[in-house]
Amino acid sequence: MRFFNFHLMATASPQSNLHVVSTPYFPRGNKPLPIFTLRSPYFRTKRKFLNISSTKTKQNSFANSNSASVDGFPSNENEYDNNTNPFEFFRNLVGYIQPALPGGSWWNLSDARQAANTTAKPVTVWLALGRMWDLIGRDKWLVYVAVASLVVAAVSEISMPSILAEAIFSAQRGEAMVFTNSTRLLVLLCVSSGIFSGMRSGCFSIANTTLVNRLRETLYSALVFQEISFFDPEPVGGLTSRLGADCQRLSNVIGNNIHLILRNSLQGAGAFVNLLTLSWPLTLSALVICSLLSLVFSVYGQYQKKAAELTQDLNACANNVAQETLSMMQTVRIYGTEQKELGRYKIWLEKLAFIGIRETVAYGFWNMSFITLYRCTQVLAVLLGGMSIMTGHFSPEQLTKYVLYCEWLIYATWRVVDNLSSLLQSIGATEKVFQLMDLLPGNQFLSEGIKLQRLMGHVQFVNVSFQYPSRIMVPILDHLCLTIEANEVVAIVGLSGSGKSTFVSLLLRLYEPSNGQIFIDGFPLKDLDIRWLREKIGFVGQESHLFRMDIKSNIMYGCSRDVKQEDVEWAAKQAYAHEFILSLPHGYETLVDDNLLSGGQKQRIAIARAILRDPAILVLDEATSALDSESEHYVKGVINAFRNDSTTKRTVIVIAHRLSTIKAVDRIVVIDNGRIIEMGDHAGLVRRGGLYTQLVKRQTESLT
Numbered sequence: 227m228r229f230f231n232f233h234l235m236a237t238a239s240p241q242s243n244l245h246v247v248s249t250p251y252f253p254r255g256n257k258p259l260p261i262f263t264l265r266s267p268y269f270r271t272k273r274k275f276l277n278i279s280s281t282k283t284k285q286n287s288f289a290n291s292n293s294a295s296v297d298g299f300p301s302n303e304n305e306y307d308n309n310t311n312p313f314e315f316f317r318n319l320v321g322y323i324q325p326a327l328p329g330g331s332w333w334n335l336s337d338a339r340q341a342a343n344t345t346a347k348p349v350t351v352w353l354a355l356g357r358m359w360d361l362i363g364r365d366k367w368l369v370y371v372a373v374a375s376l377v378v379a380a381v382s383e384i385s386m387p388s389i390l391a392e393a394i395f396s397a398q399r400g401e402a403m404v405f406t407n408s409t410r411l412l413v414l415l416c417v418s419s420g421i422f423s424g425m426r427s428g429c430f431s432i433a434n435t436t437l438v439n440r441l442r443e444t445l446y447s448a449l450v451f452q453e454i455s456f457f458d459p460e461p462v463g464g465l466t467s468r469l470g471a472d473c474q475r476l477s478n479v480i481g482n483n484i485h486l487i488l489r490n491s492l493q494g495a496g497a498f499v500n501l502l503t504l505s506w507p508l509t510l511s512a513l514v515i516c517s518l519l520s521l522v523f524s525v526y527g528q529y530q531k532k533a534a535e536l537t538q539d540l541n542a543c544a545n546n547v548a549q550e551t552l553s554m555m556q557t558v559r560i561y562g563t564e565q566k567e568l569g570r571y572k573i574w575l576e577k578l579a580f581i582g583i584r585e586t587v588a589y590g591f592w593n594m595s596f597i598t599l600y601r602c603t604q605v606l607a608v609l610l611g612g613m614s615i616m617t618g619h620f621s622p623e624q625l626t627k628y629v630l631y632c633e634w635l636i637y638a639t640w641r642v643v644d645n646l647s648s649l650l651q652s653i654g655a656t657e658k659v660f661q662l663m664d665l666l667p668g669n670q671f672l673s674e675g676i677k678l679q680r681l682m683g684h685v686q687f688v689n690v691s692f693q694y695p696s697r698i699m700v701p702i703l704d705h706l707c708l709t710i711e712a713n714e715v716v717a718i719v720g721l722s723g724s725g726k727s728t729f730v731s732l733l734l735r736l737y738e739p740s741n742g743q744i745f746i747d748g749f750p751l752k753d754l755d756i757r758w759l760r761e762k763i764g765f766v767g768q769e770s771h772l773f774r775m776d777i778k779s780n781i782m783y784g785c786s787r788d789v790k791q792e793d794v795e796w797a798a799k800q801a802y803a804h805e806f807i808l809s810l811p812h813g814y815e816t817l818v819d820d821n822l823l824s825g826g827q828k829q830r831i832a833i834a835r836a837i838l839r840d841p842a843i844l845v846l847d848e849a850t851s852a853l854d855s856e857s858e859h860y861v862k863g864v865i866n867a868f869r870n871d872s873t874t875k876r877t878v879i880v881i882a883h884r885l886s887t888i889k890a891v892d893r894i895v896v897i898d899n900g901r902i903i904e905m906g907d908h909a910g911l912v913r914r915g916g917l918y919t920q921l922v923k924r925q926t927e928s929l930t
């Protein structure tokens with residue numbers, strides 16, 4: 227256990243006694259806290275304590291690594307012998323224990339808070355409950371039925387102790403009539419409490435499942451409609467953790483917490499009324515204990531809430547590391563970084579343990595307070611009740627009822643506060659969930675833009691500048707002006723990082739330009755209906771990804787028009803994917819995912835997907851990079867077909883590093899540092915002797 231590096235030392239001789247000294251491991255800045263059992267004479271204990279602690283302090287480079295002493299204790303043994311004041315020793319001892327006392331630095335969670343980088347605004351219980359109530363929506367009836375059943379079951383249960391005592395004492399007195407009626411009533415109460423408890427649990431569980439589903443659905447729909455820039459700094463693992471663990475945590479709220487709080491509140495109130503009818507001074511004594519319990523809880527509950535919120539955030543961070551590592555397992559294996567990745571994951575696990583230990587110790591304190599107070603009630607009840615019997619103010623039957631109801635009251639108080647604590651934890655866990663759910667969809671989804679009758683494919687960038695929101699100080703495109711005519715085949719080339727893919731991202735409106743305007747067929751891009759426009763653009767990205775579905779569905783992915791098997795096969799033939807698809811075990815029905823096909827095969831499927839849409843604008847962003855030379859040759863054929871065949875003519879924008887692919891295009895645009903520096907056809911640009919010539923030379927040299 228990292229937080230408590232217990233350091234034990236025992237001397238064998240019976241006279242020497244056992245010294246047990248523990249030096250807990252403390253995070254940055256916190257004082258080490260020695261906890262020890264002392265059975266030896268004062269000085270010997272102190273010396274051993276110091277020796278042991280100082281060694282450990284050095285070993286673990288704790289707070290004061292340069293000294294052989296621990297804060298407040300002299301390092302030199304002579305000093306000990308001179309300093310024989312036991313009060314001084316105890317003062318120092320208290321100084322060590324103090325951090326672990328309520329409010330001490332040991333309980334401070336700010337280290338972990340910093341690591342988790344929590345930004346969510348706190349959510350109050352009422353606000354969270356209100357949101358959940360809204361989410362249950364049309365299924366509120368389930369909650370009504372559950373609450374009604376809960377009331378009947380709780381009243382049945384709380385009536386039983388009184389009738390039970392009545393039955394026992396009527397039997398003792400030989401009152402057969404009263405006894406029969408009481409037992410009949412008991413049977414009735416047993417049946418009704420059983421039936422209604424079942425209904426209560428069932429309805430609350432269904433309401434809970436419904437709530438968690440809606441929560442996930444709402445959160446997911448909030449996420450998928452965010453601008454692409456939202457996802458740049460937001461790690462995927464963190465988001466999936468919000469969708470999974472955080473939403474699941476809420477299942478406690480309705481499924482457990484709320485119903486147990488309601489049920490026990492009712493039972494506690496019932497017990498309280500019954501107690502009042504028996505004796506109000508005795509009831510007051512029970513109430514004092516309940517108030518003490520509530521007081522302890524209010525401190526503990528707040529701490530638990532903070533800890534739960536942090537646990538969720540740290541879980542998200544751990545999840546993020548795991549997701550990253552597992553999705554890049556090949557890279558990890560090739561570079562042999564398994565241990566390093568394990569270390570990265572362990573950092574978060576240790577932070578989770580840091581919180582977990584404090585949560586558990588806090589729970590221990592809370593439980594200790596509860597059990598002590600609970601037992602006190604019983605003792606107090608017997609003591610006060612017994613005295614009342616002796617003075618003739620109370621009958622044994624009343625005392626029995628009193629003891630039973632006292633137990634109910636204190637038990638109900640415990641369940642209420644315990645579930646309230648769990649409720650606070652769940653609410654703490656949902657703060658980030660609610661924050662994400664409140665995100666408005668990206669601007670482009672909020673308004674319906676113009677849908678043209680037909681898209682010609684004329685593209686114009688006017689003075690477009692752009693920086694990525696995550697790197698606002700780095701200009702990527704700089705006052706870029708470019709007009710691409712309808713049906714023109716244009717290639718964009720340039721050095722790596724010059725802004726070619728960014729150009730395409732702006733055309734697809736994945737990001738908005740910081741300056742200037744983009745026009746499509748003469749209409750500002752931001753005035754057009756973006757979904758409609760994207761349907762008219764075929765895009766093949768640098769890395770092609772496949773969804774876990776069959777090949778046919780992958781090719782048809784996102785295609786809004788009605789397509790038949792022949793259309794799918796035609797598109798696959800155009801992309802030279804038909805042959806290899808037929809060689810797969812189930813042809814077009816073969817189930818694939820991102821890992822089952824080669825890079826070139828995935829890219830050919832992506833090209834088929836783009837072609838099937840019959841797009842007015844086809845964008846190939848380095849689509850040939852993962853293709854073999856033969857396929858590349860055929861894809862060049864596809865580009866040429868689009869260029870030359872009047873029936874399939876369309877605007878084609880190719881971003882290619884392999885300059886051989888683009889020799890035959892209408893125009894080549896050379897970009898450098900976000901600016902257009904050259905433009906023309908292959909022969910003209912080569913004659914110019916600029917950057918394009920250099921690029922061609924480099925490629926020719928690398929091939930020879």
Ligand SMILES: Nc1ncnc2c1ncn2[C@@H]1O[C@H](COP(=O)(O)OP(=O)(O)OP(=O)(O)O)[C@@H](O)[C@H]1O
Nearest residue numbers: 458694696697702721722723724725726727728729
């Ligand atoms: N999402 C992003 N957030 C921040 N910066 C980015 C992002 N995507 C790209 N960049 C930066 O923008 C610059 C241009 O990138 P871009 O992908 O457009 O270049 P490119 O010319 O397509 O390069 P390559 O030929 O290597 O694909 C690079 O410096 C890159 O680091």
